[in-house]
Amino acid sequence: MIFHARREQLRSILTGDRCIRPGSVYDAISIRIAEDLGFELGMFGGSVASLAVLGDPDIALITLTELAEQMRRMSRAASLAVLVDADHGYGNALNVRRTVQELEAAGAAGLTIEDTLLPQAFGEAKTQLISLDEGIGKMKAALDGRGDPSLVILGRTGAASITSLDDAIARARAYQACGVDGLFFTGITARAELDAISEATALPIVLGGAPAEMSDPDYLASRRVRIALQGHAPIAAATQAVYDTLKALREGTSPKQLKGLASAELTARVTREADVKARGRAVLGLKQ
Incomplete structure (x- = not known):
């Protein structure tokens, strides 16, 4: 399959013993630059997708069609493996299944599905999560929508900073039981939290933004963190x-x-x- 090698590259990162930093990419030129500079992985974040395509902040206004088309443009331009932030899957579990199909066809090496309630609920200023049962349904739908077994699907949760660390661990373990390929955490602010997550789970970990005390790649690798994001400086520059x-x-x-x-x-x-x-x-x- 045309994108198989890219997906195997991402899988080799997840099954390896190092923690790598991906390059933030958002269009044909940025992905070519990241590839030429030797990045092992590109990260196509939801926030940069919204900025690049719409010029809007990250409030879930971009559509699946727009996201997939931008990914398709990048896939044509370069062969770098790209992990795509697919947000909440653009709807319920059935929409998640369609999201996986479209991003797979667009050449994504992998994608994340999160359990944040999106779009933002009426009258609720704070970020909310969907129920655990709905989150499990989304993960099952994502896996069912995968046509290429090498496509990587990560279960993502920000529960650590929204509800509690215990909730984040419970959700991660439930998504792990569904059969996802890895776990993506945001809102982790201390080593003790990451230590607890690593102890309670078994899958490769992808870490969103984290404080300086958690930047040591050897420490992260020892806690099974295989990918650690470092923001989206390129589009800001x-x-x-x-x-x-x-x-x-x-x-x-x-x-x-x-x-x-x-x-x-x-x-x-x-x-x-x-x-x-x-x-x-x-x-x-x-x-x-």
Whole structure:
């Protein structure tokens, strides 16, 4: 299968003995840069998807179609394995099944399904969780929707910072029993919490943002953390660069005086210009 190697790459990370940091990617250029720099995995977060596609904050406005299409664009542009944040699966358990099918077809190496109540409930300012039973149903539906057995499905919960650590462990163990390939935790703020989670579960762990005291890769690896996210700095950097460039131009700066622009060599590399020219010579008879 065309995406099998990417999924096996993600599986090898999860079954390995190291903790790796993925590169945050969100479009064709960013995934090519991450691939060229040697990242072992790309992370396509829900927040960056919303920013890149809609220009909106991360409040579950992006649709499955938009998310899958952006993933499809990245899959065409590069062969880097990508883990996709599929949020709540865009509805109930039946919607989750469809979400898995669409992201699998779009080339995702793996995806996460979380038990957060999304979209935000009327009149509720604080983040809420769905029931454990509904969460289990979503995990079962995700696994049932998988056509390629190598596609990685992770059960995700933020219960540690929403309800309690005990609830996070209970949910993780229930999702583990469903047969997911790994467990994704957000809201973990102390080593004692991660120690308890590692002790109570058996699957590979993916960790969302965490404080500095939990940044040691050897410690994380010893607690079965195989992937540790480090935020989405690339899109923040890109936003600032575009803002600064447009502001300078608006204020009268000459394009030749602008700083920090991609060189012609870098642009040619990330657009695969040499490959495109070679194809042009081969099939269009174009001269050098």
